[in-house]
Amino acid sequence: MRLPPGVELPLSRQQLRSIGRATARINLWHGSVRSGKTVASLLAFVIAVATAGPSGLILICGRSLQTIERNVFEPLQDASLFGPLARHIHHTRGATTAVILGRTVHLIGASDVRAEGRLRGLTAQLAYVDEATLVPESFWTQLLARLSTSGARLLATTNPDSPRHWLRTGYLDRAHELNLRHWHFKLADNPSLTRQYVADLTAEYVGLWRRRMIDGAWVVAEGAVYDMWDxxxxxxxxxxxxxxxxxxxxxxxxxxxxxxxxxxxxxxxxxxxxxxxxxxxxxxxxxxxxxxxxxxxxxxxxxxxxxxxxxxxxxxxxxxxxxxxxxxxxxxxxxxxxxxxxxxxxxxxxxxxxxxxxxxxxxxxxxxxxxxxxxxxxxxxxxxxxxxxxxxxxxxxxxxxxxxxxxxxxxxxxxxxxxxxxxxxx
CATH class of the missing domain: 3.30.420.280 (Nucleotidyltransferase; domain 5)
Structure with a gap:
C-alpha cells in the first residue's frame, strides 16, 4: 500500500496490514497502550480523507474537544511523526472545525448521552472516533446511522474495557455478522518503542490495568479494587x-x-x-x-x-x-x-x-x-x-x-x- 507523501515512519506488519485493509464500514483498532494503533488508525484516516468524495461531512469524535486535540491533532501536527504531511493539518485550539488536506473536518465531543443530539440531521461519509469505549453507546449508534453516503466508513481506536462493554458485546463479538474489521495490537506492534520504555511502562500498570493496558485483554473487574494491598x-x-x-x-x-x-x-x-x-x-x-x-x-x-x-x-x-x-x-x-x-x-x-x-x-x-x-x-x-x-x-x-x-x-x-x-x- 502507498502511504501519504513524506511519511517515512517505521511501521510494523500489523500497522501496515490494518492501514491497507481499513475499507469496511466499521474499522476498529484496539489493544494495549502505546502499541502503535493510534498512528496506524490516523494514517488510515488521512488516506481516507484524501480519497473521500465531495458529498457528506467528515467528522472526528471523542470524549471531549480537549481529548481530540491531544490524541488526534497533536500527533498529526508532529513533523517528527508525519513529516511534511503535518503541514497540511490545520487546527486552532478550541475550534470545532479543522482542515485536513484541504478538507473541512468537524469535531464533536461526546461526554454524555446528550451528545447524540449533535449528530441528528447531518449526513456523513467519514468519521474517526478516538477512545470509542468512552463515548456513550447512543452516540455511537447515532453516528453509524448518520454514515449514510455510499461507501461511508467509521474508523475508531480504543483501549480494552470490560468484556461486557457494549462495544465488545455488540460489535467485536459480532464482527462476523457485521461489515466490520478489527485489529488487536500489542506492545510488540510498535517498532518505535525501546526495551527500557516497555519495561518502564509495564511497571506502571498492575492487576486489572496491566491485563487491559499492557496485554490488551478485555477482562472483567472483580473483587477487591486494591488486591495488592498487604x-x-x-x-x-x-x-x-x-x-x-x-x-x-x-x-x-x-x-x-x-x-x-x-x-x-x-x-x-x-x-x-x-x-x-x-x-x-x-x-x-x-x-x-x-x-x-x-x-x-x-x-x-x-x-x-x-x-x-x-x-x-x-x-x-x-x-x-x-x-x-x-x-x-x-x-x-x-x-x-x-x-x-x-x-x-x-x-x-x-x-x-x-x-x-x-x-x-x-x-x-x-x-x-x-x-x-x-x-x-x-x-x-x-x-x-x-x-x-x-x-x-x-x-x-x-x-x-x-x-x-x-x-x-x-x-x-x-x-x-x-x-x-x-x-x-x-
Whole structure:
C-alpha cells in the first residue's frame, strides 16, 4: 500500500496490514497502550480523507474537544511523526472545525448521552472516533446511522474495557455478522518503542490495568479494587524525613469528611503521614465550611506541615472558596477521574512506592473492603462500591493529582521495590 507523501515512519506488519485493509464500514483498532494503533488508525484516516468524495461531512469524535486535540491533532501536527504531511493539518485550539488536506473536518465531543443530539440531521461519509469505549453507546449508534453516503466508513481506536462493554458485546463479538474489521495490537506492534520504555511502562500498570493496558485483554473487574494491598508490607510505624508534602480532602456533611497528608520521603518513597476525619453521625454534630477550614488548618499547624498543594473534590466548591478566603495556600481542584486515579494508587502500592502510617486508621479500615460493584460489572462498567470510601477518595485525589511528580519513581529505584512485591503483580 502507498502511504501519504513524506511519511517515512517505521511501521510494523500489523500497522501496515490494518492501514491497507481499513475499507469496511466499521474499522476498529484496539489493544494495549502505546502499541502503535493510534498512528496506524490516523494514517488510515488521512488516506481516507484524501480519497473521500465531495458529498457528506467528515467528522472526528471523542470524549471531549480537549481529548481530540491531544490524541488526534497533536500527533498529526508532529513533523517528527508525519513529516511534511503535518503541514497540511490545520487546527486552532478550541475550534470545532479543522482542515485536513484541504478538507473541512468537524469535531464533536461526546461526554454524555446528550451528545447524540449533535449528530441528528447531518449526513456523513467519514468519521474517526478516538477512545470509542468512552463515548456513550447512543452516540455511537447515532453516528453509524448518520454514515449514510455510499461507501461511508467509521474508523475508531480504543483501549480494552470490560468484556461486557457494549462495544465488545455488540460489535467485536459480532464482527462476523457485521461489515466490520478489527485489529488487536500489542506492545510488540510498535517498532518505535525501546526495551527500557516497555519495561518502564509495564511497571506502571498492575492487576486489572496491566491485563487491559499492557496485554490488551478485555477482562472483567472483580473483587477487591486494591488486591495488592498487604498490611504487613504497606503499613509503617515510623516515618523518614520528608522532603515535600501535599494534602487532599474528601468533603462530607452527613457523610464523613476525610483529609490526608502525603509526603515524599528522603528515601524516594511516598507516605500517607497523617489523617484527619470528622464523621457527623458518630460525633452527633455537623460542621460548617468555616469550621472544617479551621479544623484542617489547625491540624496542619499541630503537625508543622505546610503542603505545597491541597487538592479538594471539585464538587466541594463552597469549601474551596472558604479555604481561599481563609488564606490557605495552594488550594487546587483535585483530578477526580475515578479509574485513572485508581490506576495511580494501584501502581504506587504494587511498586512498593506507597506506604501508610499506622495512625491513619480511617484509611486503613477502608482499603481492605474497597471493592468493585458487581452490578455495574454485569453492565460492562468498572465502578467501585460507593461506601466507606472517604479516606480512599482523598488518597486517590492526592496520588493522581501529583502523579507527574512521582511517576518517574516507578522505574529505576522503584523497580527494585517492584521485585520485593512481585507476588502482587499478577
Amino acid at each position: 498490611e504487613q508490607q504497606h503499613v509503617v510505624d515510623t516515618l523518614p524525613p520528608m522532603l515535600r508534602y501535599w494534602a487532599a480532602a474528601d468533603y462530607g456533611t452527613t457523610n464523613p469528611f476525610a483529609a490526608l497528608i502525603l509526603g515524599l520521603g528522603a528515601d524516594d518513597r511516598l507516605y500517607v503521614v497523617s489523617e484527619w476525619r470528622h464523621d457527623s453521625k458518630t460525633a452527633h454534630r455537623q460542621m460548617t465550611d468555616a469550621q472544617y477550614s479551621e479544623a484542617v488548618r489547625a491540624w496542619l499547624r499541630r503537625l508543622d506541615v505546610e503542603p505545597e498543594w491541597t487538592f479538594i473534590d471539585p464538587s466541594a466548591a463552597s469549601f474551596q472558596t472558604q479555604l481561599w478566603a481563609d488564606g490557605h495556600p495552594g488550594v487546587a481542584r483535585a483530578d477526580n477521574e475515578v479509574k485513572p486515579g485508581i490506576r495511580s494508587v494501584s501502581s504506587a502500592l504494587s511498586a512498593g512506592l506507597l506506604y501508610v502510617h499506622a495512625s491513619c486508621t480511617g484509611l486503613l479500615g477502608e482499603i481492605p473492603g474497597y471493592s468493585w460493584d458487581p452490578v455495574a460489572t454485569a453492565k460492562g462498567e468498572d465502578k467501585p462500591i460507593k461506601t466507606a470510601d472517604h479516606s480512599i477518595d482523598a488518597l486517590r485525589y492526592v496520588l493522581h493529582s501529583t502523579a507527574h511528580e512521582w511517576r518517574h519513581l516507578l522505574s529505576g529505584s522503584g523497580q527494585g521495590r517492584t521485585e520485593s512485591l512481585g507476588q502482587h503483580l499478577a
